[in-house]
Amino acid sequence: MLTGQQYKESLKDGRMIYLEGRLVDDLESEPALAVPLQVIADGYDKYYSAQPDAKNPLTIAPRSPEELRDRIPVITEMDLLLNVTYQSLMTLQVAAARLADHAPEFVPRIQAYVEDARRRDIRVTECITDAKGDRSLAPAKQHDPDAYVHVVERLPDGVVIRGAKMHISAAAFGHDLMVMPTKSMKLDEGDYTIACAVAVSSPGVHITNTTYHPRGGDPRDFPVSSTNSMPDSMVIFDDVFVPTERVFLDGQTAHAAVFAHSLGLWERLGGVSFMVNQADELVGLASLIAEANGTAKIAHVREKIDEMMIHATLLRAGLEAALANAHATSDGFYYPDDMFTNVTKYVGAANFSSMVRHLHDIAGGAVVTAPSMADFDNSDLRPLLEKYLGTGPGVSGEYRARLFHAIRDTTADALGGWHHVTNVQSGGGLFAQRLVTRKNYDIERARALALKAAGLAGA
Amino acid sequence: MLTGQQYKESLKDGRMIYLEGRLVDDLESEPALAVPLQVIADGYDKYYSAQPDAKNPLTIAPRSPEELRDRIPVITEMDLLLNVTYQSLMTLQVAAARLADHAPEFVPRIQAYVEDARRRDIRVTECITDAKGDRSLAPAKQHDPDAYVHVVERLPDGVVIRGAKMHISAAAFGHDLMVMPTKSMKLDEGDYTIACAVAVSSPGVHITNTTYHPRGGDPRDFPVSSTNSMPDSMVIFDDVFVPTERVFLDGQTAHAAVFAHSLGLWERLGGVSFMVNQADELVGLASLIAEANGTAKIAHVREKIDEMMIHATLLRAGLEAALANAHATSDGFYYPDDMFTNVTKYVGAANFSSMVRHLHDIAGGAVVTAPSMADFDNSDLRPLLEKYLGTGPGVSGEYRARLFHAIRDTTADALGGWHHVTNVQSGGGLFAQRLVTRKNYDIERARALALKAAGLAGA
């Protein structure tokens, strides 16, 4: 296993990482990259073992419903990159099982890759969403054939791929990129049916970075985003060679969706667990700021907090239902129920902005007008700010200002905007989540109930 | 145990039952009463056993989480009166356990009553909500001291009570009325702290009946309400004598709320199970009528059905979460989690009208304009109606008309109105359900999460 320091060293491999147009030689030289780098390095140190055969236990899926449940607090605490690494490796394992009958040649490759990744203690990010070009056209019918990642050349020892993948969190910090088709493919889309592991340092890989990390100002005004940011990337494959042993599917159009489906099983738990936590956190912020404002007992304030609590409890019910109805893979690994997680994500996504509206309504305009924490450092201003922002015994001006900054940072600034967008978009947008519901809902049972009510049960 | 016929005979006991101002001598003489009477009698026959010691197994609570779950389909099938009888008897048992330390004199009485009720195979309804008079005043401060049921005289062998209880379903069909305080009481409200079992036939008991049973027309136009109605009553206690052995609390103000709280444990499961079923039934109706209208593939119709499915699944998730987190009484009886059932009921109540709006939007104006089934009996009209209401192969005019009538009956006529109101009101209105959430939510955990996010975890 690697220590945090060894991990940092391992990234000095010639990778092409960009931030605001600059090619970044040293990730630690840019605060917006150095902070997440350190968080990931800390994760390495936390799970490090000097034993020769040691492997990170979190890269293995739960083997019982209880283990599945116990994994939740671990997931919400661990860094995002470790989480996606776990998802990537589990996805490969499940995909291998599913390909055993139809494309057995890939199975030993996948198994060897997973084993090696665990042994080397590397981090792997998932690359799914393509650039997509004109969305009304299929991959093989695009104006630009590169709108979806595809094989442009097949060589004796590997393939050359071209295209771009979007919205890849933490791509700059992993070792490998797990490329997989974003959807099922048609018969003439064999070149687009490519799954493989690409080293970030491969020639031709370019990774942009966009981040909500604060660009300046006082870190205390950004208590969350200054310590816990993670950039999103566009990963461009500009004719990248991938050796044969890292190619996990190539042209088997009938099986193009196996990887994306497998990934679905493992990414759910993290997404829903985070949503449940976030909903509770918003309730907590509302409760704290109402108390600090001296408005906690006003009827309409209490009712808004009630609604936030009801929403948070509803999401938790969805998670509980998904766990109580967990399913096992053929290998005996447990994952939460698809229908319940999906509906929970949908409801969490659809109502996030309303919950934030309640929080803003309760907190007041000072969310965006409270003085900076640096203003408190000014000796002329500090006593005035303490005096006028404090609201009585036990609620100092600084305490209240810090609550306002936490609310602004989380819901009404760059990170807040990121939450607004990603809550809606994670899982593909609200409509995509509806489609899953449509597919999984037991409509025949519902129709039978209705026919019975209508006295048409025999119809 | 009683057969259905024996049950019917047992109600000929001089009870004072009113329907639209008429004192009803024979329940079978009024269609609006005869129909529910027969449904209850059928329930008797269904569970009848000729064994001398036989007792209805459904009057005992589940003894494991699995039994709790298995009870759900039974509850949604059984008649309402049997369900409330079960709730009443379980409530008494739990109350007895809770009173053991503080008011032990009532415990043997309660146990004897429950045992006797089971043995005699009687039906018992719950009487909670008082008339309440001016709601801004406490029971002992009302303009009219009878606004809440109370003891007006204490005799050597019993008490005399006066007052009225509202919204009592099936009161006219039970043998006993389980009277209990609607809320906790203050020290000076001893006379209002009365719980007791009152025979429906007791002198001074008057029972009005209000029903959504169709008053006329063709029963086929009311496929649900003509076969499955149940009147709601106002039960008036006009100086009714209750013998001592049927008095279960009298003046112990500190324990006034024990019965209502105990009842809460048992009535939840039925309420939430029905809501989940009803939501699925609405999905089914929407799916059937969209298909019959030939609009099932139109995007906006599909999306409205999606929303209905998401809502139904969310309610089911709440039920699943409540079952997965079931608790046991000290006697080892299992009941679903309070927080999850409450939130589920709130969300079901708050969104029922939106789901109905979707159904009406999908179904079209014929929900309220479709010809009566009797129009189909007219030989001149029938071929014309079949021709113009049918929409193609497999969708006859009569089939489609019956779907419209089922939708109207369930959501846009007297029963529909009853659903609209009782969905919101069951459990005391939306605000009362919020209060339960407010009380049970783990706000300290939420505040800790928020303080941590704000960097104020030590504050």
Added chain:
Amino acid sequence: MLTGQQYKESLKDGRMIYLEGRLVDDLESEPALAVPLQVIADGYDKYYSAQPDAKNPLTIAPRSPEELRDRIPVITEMDLLLNVTYQSLMTLQVAAARLADHAPEFVPRIQAYVEDARRRDIRVTECITDAKGDRSLAPAKQHDPDAYVHVVERLPDGVVIRGAKMHISAAAFGHDLMVMPTKSMKLDEGDYTIACAVAVSSPGVHITNTTYHPRGGDPRDFPVSSTNSMPDSMVIFDDVFVPTERVFLDGQTAHAAVFAHSLGLWERLGGVSFMVNQADELVGLASLIAEANGTAKIAHVREKIDEMMIHATLLRAGLEAALANAHATSDGFYYPDDMFTNVTKYVGAANFSSMVRHLHDIAGGAVVTAPSMADFDNSDLRPLLEKYLGTGPGVSGEYRARLFHAIRDTTADALGGWHHVTNVQSGGGLFAQRLVTRKNYDIERARALALKAAGLAGA
């Protein structure tokens, strides 16, 4: 002009009117028909003038914005049949102007018909919506060619039509049926491009009736629906001959939509005016019942009434905006702005069920469980009901019961269901109303604003 009595006599013309399968010889013999008949007859008496040339002034459209505004209270008071008669005659006039260049042969016929209808003081209903059969198919492509009304034979002196029209309010009470195409037509749909006036008494016309008029019970329990009901009809044209002078379009497919578009101008004002009134009435009911329940000062009750007031005011704003932006036809007749009326109708339709939910939440379960007014007639019950339903000085039991019945009748019984459905469906369902918005909104202006914000104003 006709008196009410003359009007009633004029309907004894052999028309084929059905109610629940019965062919009705005498409309006054069925309460569900006699009540609306009398309401219409009263309208005749109200506007009756014995002057030889007198004509009903309400069959002429406003000639200024002020007249347009003044017409609103008149419309909300007048009977529905007079209102649709006005709409029908104005529609014909506007259609005549639009057809002048393209199909001039119809213009004198239409003008003569309108003149004659005014002179004879008859009532005319609008027949638009066809049976439609399979909605995914065009009129000429249906399994059954009669799914849309069409010409089946052309004779020297007229045409024979066949088909059915749906959702026709008051059809049984008018003299003529104004048939018009429900939509624009394609080149091969000439036979479906038929507009004409059909006498209700024509051989082959069959009219079913469906109504929310109470089927029994005490009229006092149905204060609105027992006095102000109006049946909806399915009007079937079973090979009906229409003389040439009553044919207003026949085969000119390019102009098929002229009548429906013209109708749109005139029916809006009534629909929106009614919605605004209804929203205010719901506020009033909520205010009265909260006061009667003694809950008018509770915070959450006040907030729910606030929301109802905001909704009602918003609808009123829409009406005000439509009047302030009124347009004139080429004849100088004024009609309200299309965009604003449509959005107002959409918002009124989409939120009606939420407003009703608030009302039910405020009013309580007694909306569906309050004793009948007939129970108050029982001398034993009356004092008990007065005692227990009253809530203090000034709020008698009977007064409160009557409020509950008004709320139930209007929102939670047959009429309530009719409102739920027709609010959503009037104008063709929520989606149809969105389409109008989509068509009329000034999207180019919005895009220009956005481009400017993005710094892309020159793009």
Added chain:
Amino acid sequence: MLTGQQYKESLKDGRMIYLEGRLVDDLESEPALAVPLQVIADGYDKYYSAQPDAKNPLTIAPRSPEELRDRIPVITEMDLLLNVTYQSLMTLQVAAARLADHAPEFVPRIQAYVEDARRRDIRVTECITDAKGDRSLAPAKQHDPDAYVHVVERLPDGVVIRGAKMHISAAAFGHDLMVMPTKSMKLDEGDYTIACAVAVSSPGVHITNTTYHPRGGDPRDFPVSSTNSMPDSMVIFDDVFVPTERVFLDGQTAHAAVFAHSLGLWERLGGVSFMVNQADELVGLASLIAEANGTAKIAHVREKIDEMMIHATLLRAGLEAALANAHATSDGFYYPDDMFTNVTKYVGAANFSSMVRHLHDIAGGAVVTAPSMADFDNSDLRPLLEKYLGTGPGVSGEYRARLFHAIRDTTADALGGWHHVTNVQSGGGLFAQRLVTRKNYDIERARALALKAAGLAGA
């Protein structure tokens, strides 16, 4: 009148302006202050006239409904400081009229001040909201008597005030601060009943600044906030002397609310006009990005845009209704109707976050993950970004990226957060806006309608 340059010079008056703890000597030295300074200076130049007696015409209110309507596009174009100056001066004039009978001594002072302000062409900001301390306590009952601005000393030639005012936009850029009581005052709150004009340069005035102006990065990534930001201030009065001729109310508690009420008349139009414009702009952004993504014809995308158009049109209807029902002051100045503007603001505030959710749902995750415009400057990246972000002919990668940045800047970054909060908070939060509705709604008319429906019209 002043030129822009003269205006800039006029601010070099020793004022105490703070940004992130730094005392700012030269406003032009800080980009976050220099940008809005220039915008205001440009406004001076735009309206500059060299005529000796010239005055800015926009500091006078409209004198007819037509002028009122014509003012709307002017207001949405002019800079915020000119707008609040206009509001301040009009407020003073209306207040003078209202005080004429009760506190005539202030009238000539106010008139002289207004005249002088116009002559000197200065800018004046409104200072209303106090620090408020413990919100459950009145001003005179606070733990800290300075929680509301009050007079601490009365001198022969003026008064000394102490306290702080919150959420003051553009305070650092004006010449005077118009201080007024935030609410009505009780008899013992005479010292808190102070209205006066305070020069920003007065000793003891301290002004913090909080801004959504971007702290770094490429201005092209912030197309709106980098060019059009305005800081919000906390204005602290640390024992500030105000000369008698600038005191407009001092101790007349009965008239404390006159200024705030007068201000209400003038600030509405701007707020609602901006909301209407913003709603249209969001529609435009949604339309442009859907087109650029190639998803403009997908049904669910169109429906989301429909909802945004309906919302925008509804707000416009509210504005139209407010204009159509405009009222005049006793001086003949016109202002829009209170009820309609308030309801419009409420609905705009309550739904802003839902509209943004639709926009984010339509736009996709690239709102927060699109590469920076600086990435386009990198010659290696540019062709790749153009290739993979473009979606076909007419939609270049750069164009699409700029749309994403405009959406992020406006709705999902610092400015976006400011909009989320201020939309809800402007006017005092959603509850405060409800209170206005509650106060102005014609509830008696609504109750009369309801009584009539219930057949209780004589009750």
